[in-house]
Amino acid sequence: MPTEYRQQLTLELPDHFRIQDFLDFHRRDQQALAERVSTNSLTKGLMLSGVPCQLEIGFNADQINVQLTAAKEPDPQSNSLSALAAHMLGLSQPIQQFEQMFSDHPQVGSLLRQNKGLRIPQAASAYEALVWAIIGQQISLTAAISIRRRFIQAAGQLTLNGLYCFPDPDSVSRMDPADIKGCGFSNAKIQALMRLNEWIQATPTLPNTLTTETAKQLNEQLLSIKGIGPWTVSYALLRGFNWLDGSLHGDVAVRRNLQYLLKMETAVDARYTEQWLQPFSPWRALMAAHLWAQQSSSGY
Structure with a gap:
C-alpha cells in the first residue's frame, strides 16, 4: 500500500466570486479524464515537480477548501499550495478596479454590472x-x-x-x-x-x-518559436500568467460578441476590434472575457 502525502488549507471566498465560471472552465471535457467537477468542487490531476498530484478545490458559503494528495511530497521549495490555488482561482486579478474604472462606460457599463465579479480562471500551470x-x-x-x-x-x-x-x-x-x-x-x-x-x-x-x-519580454520570446503566433501567445498569457492586457482582437468569438454588443449589422474585423479594445488597456483581455461571457458563461 503506497504512502500518501496530503496538504490542506482554507482560503476566504471573495465577495461576488463567480464559482460557476471557475467550475465551467474545468468542466469542458465531459469524459472527466483529468478533471472531475461536481456541483461545488473541482478535482484535478496535475504534475508538480515530476510528481502526479490530485488537487481538490471545494466551495461553501464563505470559504474555499483546498487539498493536495500525492504519493510523495512535491518539492516544497518550488511548489506552494496556497500560491497554486490563488493562481488558478484568479484571486490576484484587480477586477474591482477594472469594474469601477469603466462602470459608467456607455457601451460596456451595463455588461460589467451584469458580469460583476468576473475573473479569468487559470490553467494549473x-x-x-x-x-x-x-x-x-x-x-x-x-x-x-x-x-x-x-x-x-x-x-x-x-x-x-x-x-x-x-x-x-x-x-x-x-x-x-x-x-x-x-x-x-x-x-x-x-x-x-x-x-x-x-x-x-x-x-x-x-x-x-x-x-x-516581463510580459513584453515573454511575448517576444514566445513569438520567436516557430508555430506560435500572436493569438496563441495572447491566450496563453491570459490563461497561464494572469496577464489581463493581451489584445485578443484575432479571436473570432471576441469579434462576434463585440458585433453583438454594438448591435452592428455587419461583422467587425480584427483591426476594428483591436482599436476598440485599446482604451481598456491594461485590461484588454479582461474586457475580451466580458465579451465572451455576455452570451455564454462557459464560453471563456
Missing part, C-alpha cells in the same frame, strides 16, 4: 496554458477538447486514485512523436510543441504573474 493554446489553433473547441483528452491519456501520468494528469515538459519529452500525432496533432503543431518544450527546459522557472516589462 503556464505550460498547460501554452500547450492548450497550441492544441486550439485554428480548430473548434470540441475538436481541441478531444485532442487534449487523447494527449493527456497518451502521456499516461496517473494519480494514486487513477485520475490522469496534464503532462509536464519532461513527460512530453518522453513521448514518441508518432503517439502525439495519433492524438490528433498536425505535424506543424507537433513541431511547435517540441520547440516549446526545448524553450521551457532551457528557461528558468516561469512566473505565474507578469509585469508590463
Whole structure:
C-alpha cells in the first residue's frame, strides 16, 4: 500500500466570486479524464515537480477548501499550495478596479454590472496554458477538447486514485512523436510543441504573474518559436500568467460578441476590434472575457 502525502488549507471566498465560471472552465471535457467537477468542487490531476498530484478545490458559503494528495511530497521549495490555488482561482486579478474604472462606460457599463465579479480562471500551470493554446489553433473547441483528452491519456501520468494528469515538459519529452500525432496533432503543431518544450527546459522557472516589462519580454520570446503566433501567445498569457492586457482582437468569438454588443449589422474585423479594445488597456483581455461571457458563461 503506497504512502500518501496530503496538504490542506482554507482560503476566504471573495465577495461576488463567480464559482460557476471557475467550475465551467474545468468542466469542458465531459469524459472527466483529468478533471472531475461536481456541483461545488473541482478535482484535478496535475504534475508538480515530476510528481502526479490530485488537487481538490471545494466551495461553501464563505470559504474555499483546498487539498493536495500525492504519493510523495512535491518539492516544497518550488511548489506552494496556497500560491497554486490563488493562481488558478484568479484571486490576484484587480477586477474591482477594472469594474469601477469603466462602470459608467456607455457601451460596456451595463455588461460589467451584469458580469460583476468576473475573473479569468487559470490553467494549473503556464505550460498547460501554452500547450492548450497550441492544441486550439485554428480548430473548434470540441475538436481541441478531444485532442487534449487523447494527449493527456497518451502521456499516461496517473494519480494514486487513477485520475490522469496534464503532462509536464519532461513527460512530453518522453513521448514518441508518432503517439502525439495519433492524438490528433498536425505535424506543424507537433513541431511547435517540441520547440516549446526545448524553450521551457532551457528557461528558468516561469512566473505565474507578469509585469508590463516581463510580459513584453515573454511575448517576444514566445513569438520567436516557430508555430506560435500572436493569438496563441495572447491566450496563453491570459490563461497561464494572469496577464489581463493581451489584445485578443484575432479571436473570432471576441469579434462576434463585440458585433453583438454594438448591435452592428455587419461583422467587425480584427483591426476594428483591436482599436476598440485599446482604451481598456491594461485590461484588454479582461474586457475580451466580458465579451465572451455576455452570451455564454462557459464560453471563456
